[in-house]
Structures are given as C-alpha cells and as structure tokens.
Amino acid sequence: MFVDRSNKWLYISLMSCFLIFGGCASSFHPQPIEEVPFKERAQTQNENGVRVTATVLSAAESEVTFGVNLYRRNIQPVWLEIENKDDQAVLFLPVGLDPHYFTPLETSFMGRFAIRKPDHDEMDRYFFKGGLENYVAPGSRVSGFVFTNLDEGTKTFNVDVLGEDNQLRGFTFFIPVPGIRVDHHNIDWENLYSEEEVGDYDENGLRSALEGMPCCTTDKKGTEQGDPLNLVVIGDLEDVYYAFIRAGWDETETIYRTSVLKTIRSFLFGGRYRYSPVSALYVFGRPQDVAFQRARTSIHERNHLRLWLAPMRYEGQPVWIGQISRDIGVRFTRKTITTHKIDPDVDDTRDFLIQDLWYSQGLKSFGYVKGVGTATYSEPRDNLTGDPYFTDGNRAVLWVSSKPIAFSNVGWFDWEIPPRDQVD
C-alpha cells in the first residue's frame, strides 16, 4: 500500500479506532462453573457400567462461564461428565459428538479478540483446563467441555465411549437449547382431533385412505391449490423429530420480529440462517403443524418440508401428510415481490428425502402411493406463487423410527413403483 498524504487521515482514524477498541478489550473474567446453574438442565444416561451426563450451554451461560461470547463465533460448549464404573479403561471419542469439534486452545484463540492481550495466556490455560479428558481410567470420573458447532432449537448428538475391551457404548442425547421460537411448540396435540375423528387402518385401508387425501396444499381460504402433498410420514412426534434432526434437518422459527430481521440479514449478506421461518400453507383448514428445513450452500438453496397431523392411525402410530420442495433460487413476482423459485422436478426432492432418512438410519419402511395426480414437464401445474412443477403423481410414504435401523433392515410397502424420468 502507498502512503501518501490522502492516506494520512485514514491512518489517524484507523489508529484511533485501534486505540478505542484496544482500550475497550476487557480483562478475562469467567465465572466459576459451580456458580452457573447449567447443570440443572443436564440429562443422564447409563449403559454397561458407564454413566454419561450431558448439557448444552445457552448463549448467556457460555458467555458467563467463558468470559467471551462463543455463540457469536458459532461455538457451543457441551458439558459432559463421564463416570467409568467398569474395571476396564474407556475412551471418549469427540468426533462422534461433532466431527468438526473445536479444540480448547482453538476456541480460546477464536474468542480472544474481545480480551486484552496480557490476559491471553491465562485464558488459554483456562480453556485448556476446561476441556474434557478422553481417557477415563477404571473407577474414575472426568468432566469438562467439548466445543462444538452451534445448533439452535434442539441439539442432537452422540456420545461414543469405547472400552479397552473394545466394547462400544453409544449414548444419544436430544437436548433443547433455550433461545429460538419453534413452530410446533404452541400446538395442543391432545385436542387437535377427538377420538371419534381418528380412523385406524390396516395396510390396504391405509393405501386407499392415502390415495383419497387431497392432492395439494391450499391458501388460507381454501380456494386455490398450492404445492403437491407428496409426503406421508408415519410415527409419533418424537420419532419424527429424532429421524429428521438426526438426518441433518433443522427446526424452523415462527415468524416474529427477530426471525424476520435474521432472514433479511441472511438474504442481504448471504450468510446461512438455518432456522429461517417458512411461510404458511394450509391443509385441513390450518397451517402446518411442523416444519423442517435443510440448508444447502446459501439461503437461496434449501429443502423444506411441512407436515400436518392427519386424523389417521396405522398400527397405532399417527399418520402425517406433508409437502417437500427445494428452493433453487430467487425470482420476482407481482404479488410478493420476491419469492423462492422451487425445483419444478418435485419428485427429485421427494426421492432425496427417502435416501436422506435411509442413510441416516431413521427409516423403518417406505413406499409410494398415488394421490397427487400426474403433471408433465410440458403441461406443469402451478403452486400458489405461480411456480410450475411436474410430478409422476406419487407420494412417498415414510415410516420413521427414533432408533437407528440398519440400511438393509428397512422394509418396503409394495404399492406403486414410480415410473422414472420421462420428459414429454
């Protein structure tokens, strides 16, 4: 860079900025962890002589515990206590918890900007000491932090503990993280349907009942048809949650002031807002009960799905009807100014979801059922925002599971075989 006269003022102002910031860098004052009550929310699990207690620190808790704002760096501390009551040593494997976990010194390095330099060494030691040991000797107990990538809503993770005798113990935790407002939390599940309204079905009955469900979502008045209902999910809310979150789907925030601001920021600056709200579509005269999304490289590309609890049961399990589509870009409309362009090949997105749940072991059985009605490439149908789509007319039926199911143990409803990839 050339230093000429016009740059002098730039230098002076830069210098004063540094002075101001340098002056503001605070000293390192973490609060002793005994004084932060995050352990009150801890969950405990036992397996074969090993006890694991886990909790996830909220934004505020991690700021007081570590003296710096770790959430701003997308780092979320998970506190673990592992007790080994076995007579063999065990090893904790943090890669199983988060394949991209941060080391304590790395976390300290990333958080040190706000802390004055003379305290950096003390800070390094504090984080280093706070990190969790991997090796747990027989009869002993370790506790400490694993620094993970930030998840809001519900954080799901595994704690893998391997014994010296090669016995693998896997613990799966689902821990709600205080901070965002999620759609389904306000729904009164008990009173959605009366007992008489809910029909119990066997396999054939289910097939014809699903074929008779409406083809598409509607607008609020129920006068116009929107995206196709190309999804049926079987399982209770917990199964649905476990399966989708484990496959990498995120909950969505309800639309309120903060979430709208976050969406605009992500739109303008291209960052990812994994929990951005989805608009309401209507089935059974009400907006979706549950919505999930799976972010891709930017906000313009994400998969999202909406589910409505149907008045149906199959083998005692609730049945949901839903819709899945993939945003592939932004386009301009007369009604809403901008909207997301969906991939017109909605079957491709539907088939992606089947594989996604299958490979993440969240699927018990699957199949295809008619009911959407075909729409061809040359004569597509439109959704509510005027986006065209084409489909073979099948809905994917996904029976989900909260327990992992091996790839080859997944069952198959022998109903429809979707004809493939005909462009006409």
Add this chain to the structure above:
Amino acid sequence: MPVGHYPIRLLLIMTSVLLVFGCASSFQPRPMDEVNLLERAQTQSKGQLRVTAAVLSAEETEAVFGVSLYKKGIQPVWLEIENKEEEPTWFLPFSVDPDYFSPLEVTYPFHRPFNKTYNDQIDQYFLNHAMGLFIAPGTTQSGFVFTNLKLGTKSSNVDLAGEDNQPKVFTFFISVPGLKMDHQDVDFDNLYSADEIISYDEAGFRKALESLPCCATNEDGTEQVGIINLVLVGSSEDLLRILLRSGWNETASGISPASSEKDILGDIPAGYRYSSLNPKYYYGRAQDGAFRELRATGTGRNVLWLWLSPMRVEGEPVWIGSVSRDLGPQRPSFKNHKVDLDEMRSFFIQNLWYTQGIKKYGYVKGTGASPISRPKKIFGNISYITDGYRAVLWVSDKSIPLNEVEAMNWEIPLAR
C-alpha cells in the same frame, strides 16, 4: 461527479446491455459420443450388476453441457449401470454425494431473462441426460449425477439396492485432470534401493520410532518447521484411499508447481483448498505428499505432510508425518497462539477410525514434551504444546468397525 459524464455512462450501460443480450450464444452442447468419456472410465461388476463410472474434467463438462459447471462448483459424474438380474434395482445418488444437485437446480442459475426457448432447451437437455434411479431387469441405463466438485482424486461410492433393500456398494477412485500433486512425481517403488531398506519386527519398530529426529526442517536444515507426530503403516494406495475417504484432499505441488494451476484454482469455488502447502524437509527431501482438510466452519484447516521412510514393519511400508491445524493468517501482534498438537493427533486418529480405515494403533515416545507452561516455539513464532508422543496407525484396505480396532500396548498419553 460532473453532470456531463452521465450520457457517456448511459451509453456504456446501453451497449453492455445490448452486448449481453445480442451476443449471448445459443445453447450448443456437443453430442456425447464426440467427447471421449469412456477413455478414463472405470468398470466394476458384482454378480449380475455392472457399473461404469467417469468423472468429467472442466473442458469435457463445458463440451457436453455447453455451460461452465465447474465455476459453480458442480462436477458431472457419468454412470452406466447394467442390471442382468431378474429383479429391478435402484440406484441411490445419495451414495455418490449426499449433497448431489438435481438437474433443474443446476440449470436455474444459467437461465436467461426473457428467453424461454433457451431455458426450456437447457432444462430438457439436463433432465434427459440425468441418471435414472430405476433400472428394470435386463436393461442398461446411463446418465449423469451432478455432484460437488473435487479435483485430484475423486472418491465415490455407487450404491444399488434391490427389492430386498440389500445394498451393493461399488467404490470408485477416479483421477480428475487439472491438479498436479507432489505424490504424482514420486516413484515410490524406487525411492530407496534394496540395501537402504530396514525391516523391523514389532519391538524393533517401536525402538526405531522413538529415536527418529523430532522435527521437519526448512530446505537447508537450519530451522525446525514442523513436529513429526505421526507414523502410518500401509501401502501408498491404501493410505491415499483412506485419507480421501476421511475428508482430506490432495494439494497442488509446492515443489514443482504447474503453470496452469493458478487459473483453475481461481476459477472454482473454494479453490484454495487445493493450493499448495509450504514445503517441509525430512530425510533430506521435501514431502512426498501434502494434504489439507477443510473444516465445517471455514475457520482453520487441518494440514498434513507425509514422507515414505526406509523402514518396513512386517513387510509393510512405513510413512512419517506431521499433522497440525492452521488457524489462518494473523496479525503479528496476535501471533502468540498455541497449537495443541495432541488434540490434533487425537482428532486424526478418530478421523480415520470413524471412516473405518485403521486396524491397529498405538503411541510411542519421540518428540519430547512441551507442556502448556513451556510451549515449544518454532519457525513462524507458533507455539506448540504436546506430551511428546507419536501416534502410530496401521491403515486397512478393508473397513474395520469402530469396536474392532486393536490398541497396541505401548504408551498411554498422560492426562492433561
């Protein structure tokens, strides 16, 4: 700005608008058989199923699809699947890349405003050339899967599932033209003459590892630039496969860089992941292979240098390595951060362990301890802390489940 400039500006804008619309070339993909895809294709068969796979280079992609997909980070993989069974089989593109692109997701950014004919043309072309999922008995299907771009060696599975939902897995390692790497230039078979090679049994091996020099140096050997904290046992093919499968990628050669590389790396998204690492020296020469692993957050990268040693243990080649984490460029005043090499070593073991690529591991003494109270400062003013152990890993050509990996009864790293 003076008012007088406005008409000129307007004129410029007008001309550029005219240029863009007027000169936009039509969609002219070349017929598939004119592009010699099959030359680099690989074929595998299992029972009555055959899979042939090829990865298109930047030029081939542009020829076949008429648009530059590499610039958007998209790489087409061509597949041909033959099903001679009596049952149908399904191809699962998720196995090739869990973040594969759908054909119309690929074309949308290439759409032109107010040009429905062109947009329709590319949409149909991509849809027609996409690989189908359903392969009826006695038929052959071919087409493209649109995956995320990889240079160097592309490692992908192709999974087929029959009506019984039993998966058949085909694993491909296909080299993609465009990246020149260190390990391509090394003639591993003739690196050491027969009398230079020293064979060890297990006990002798442990001793030999303990007395290896601690560090890699700069070219003239005057400065230590990296701590040798890793020993890998296995053939070069197995080692490369397992590193690629664990998420490491090859890097451009820093020793003898190719001239065209800069252009390619600058042209693709996140091309920096392939840029060369600083050469380090051990055994009197620069590394035989250099790898980098990006992290989910974009901050920091894992880096790995490897050298083939003259040692053999129970007949297998032994590699010496230095693994570390680079936290990115820093202001000099902030350069006093410490890298916890033991955490990196532990991460590396788990990284390969979870990919089911190691059969045995252990720790040996060797580099000398540098606790957090006395970090070791080496070149570039970076402080390292370590307990002084080296990890020794035996890589495996077969997948080894998490709980079948054998732990050597050597050293146990001390508690923090």
